[in-house]
Amino acid sequence: MTENERLGIVVSGSLNKGVEVRLDKSASVEDMVVGRFVTIEGQKRRFFGMITDVSLGVTDPTLTVVPPDISDPFIAEVIAGTGTFGTIHVSPSLVIGGDAVTMLEGPQPVKTIPSHFSEVRLASQRDVELVFGTEDEKRFFIGTPLDMETKVCLNLEEFVKRSNGVFGKSGTGKTFLTRLLLIGMLQKGAAVNLVFDMHSEYGWESRDERGRKVKALKQLFSSQVAVFTLDEESSRRRKVTTDFVVKIGYDEIEPEDVALLRQTLNLTELAVEAVYQLARRFGKGWLQDTVNLKGIDDLPEGLNIHESTLQNLQRGLATVKRLPFLVPHSPDNTVKRILGYLERGTNVVLEFGRYTDITAYILVANLLTRRIHARYREAMERATGEGTAQPRQLVITIEEAHRFLNPEVSSKTIFGTIAREMRKYNVTLLVVDQRPSGIDSEVMSQVGTKITCLLDDERDVDSVLTGVPNKGELKSVLSKLESKQQALIFGHAVPVAVVVRTREYGSAQSYKDFIPKEAEKDIKGLWE
């Protein structure tokens, strides 16, 4: 199919449901793919939209009952496009020309639909460029639309202003996409990143599904990335140059951290209540003291804790205490270190090494983020009060996000707070998850830009599409994505929902494209 080819004409539709397009004889229904972009030449305006459904039609229902003999090429040729025809469903989403506003201010959201029998054509490269812009200081090339070479660019400046989500079933390319987004943010300097890297994939190289080595942030942008590790040994084995080994003191753990671990540690509600009481009584050393208690007789005066509750709590805390990176007292302040790097504009990747256990991940991510959040809040308030420079925009990447943001805990964890309101304090989240239905719908509705790979569970799809106006249509697009390298992007950072074939990542050339020209010679060895 050639660019800008005429596909057919608009025959019916509505603004809510999109328009129905009857295909010309020359346009084969089998060439129409959901997710592809088309333009509609209305009488006064040009519309831009996406194919969301493809169907077959007949003029006479008898044709379906007594089909003509299409083994005869003559009959087949006569019937195709006349008695039988293809239709596509297009949801126009932007006006890209024709009126004064679009001329001056670029594409505008649609408020009307094209008139009857308007001509529908495949969108040309120019049209797509007009909509998604070209790569510049703000926009990052994330992939190409289906069957096109044009670049789809994400406006990262807008992107980082809100919390965002990368969703998709396991093995659909979430990690690759996240890595791309992180590289984008680094390259464009849109924000400084803190990545809780559960599977140690973002800091240093890892292997992809085909067993190919894939480079990561520190290797591409060594001066702008610091790798922190919880598991020094694992990092050393993988030959990662780490900048800091994270140790967490018992005294740094607060009752809120334990509250979040209620499910993973199998604690009762009462046990969590007890934590607060104990912390109030014992002060900073509460964790050590609680584990050391020999029974309820050993409890200080005035604490009313049931024996089974205490046992339940002690069992849980012992699990926490066994985590190897926990020490009675940490000599260095990890939070301060991280903040120091972040303030200088260095991105921090925290590797978990072997401790991919969800308890460790939740504990560490929550503990660190809470403190960083508090600092950011202070800094921001100071900036507003004194009129000084605001702290850098910070994006915190978390994986397995439904563990932090499920309806039960999202109101309690710091991540829930950030997702809801921290936009104002220059902190946003990049949520990576394979089970979006587990995430609180309140948080989900606040996610600015959603990038989803293939999802097939009905609930996950529904959850990702909450609050989207043309939900039904995107649903059909989403469930038809290929399982690799394809993603549907919609929300704040793109003017219109778009299916992209993700930009290539992993070859020497792909690395080269990420690095600005002048820096190239410094890291020559990278692709040799």
Add this chain to the structure above:
Amino acid sequence: MQETQRVGEVIQASTRDFVAQCYELYQIPPLGSLVKTKDQSLELYGVVYNAATTSLEPGRHPIARGREEKTEEGIYQTSPQLLKLLKSEFGAVVVGHRQDKRLYHYLPPTPARIHGFVYQCTPAEVMEFSQSFDFLNIIINARLPVSTEELVAAALRQMSQAYEDQRAFLVAAGRELAILLSGNLSQLKAILGRIRP
């Protein structure tokens, strides 16, 4: 270019059709062929839909005469008056006209004139006329004594002979029919079956 061939003379005319008598017995243009007749500045086009050879006088019926003859031709040789006692006529449904050099695929303002000469159209004229398939609609709705399917198919077959790429012409015509007859699949099938190249 082939010379326009005169085939007869109008002896009966209405807005819808005209009947012409052939100059020569049995020299009838084939069913479905395009003929034309002139009326001053107006040129009427018709598609032959019916033809008949009958006795000149309605009361005198032909009788069998060939018992003693060896060949059919012999009958006419022995009774040459027969050629003068019989006549061939054909009817043509009016499908368009030309006025001031422009071609219109709809009915003319006035019917044909009696004694107007009738010509068979040349392939060039047929091609020009069949650039538009609007005339099909007139034939389909004309309620003629011959079946519509037969006539449409015959007309298209006749016209296709003027084209080098007959198949392309027939496919285009078929597609037009498929739209016109979208509510009448059996009729469409019958016609397509008759024009299949």
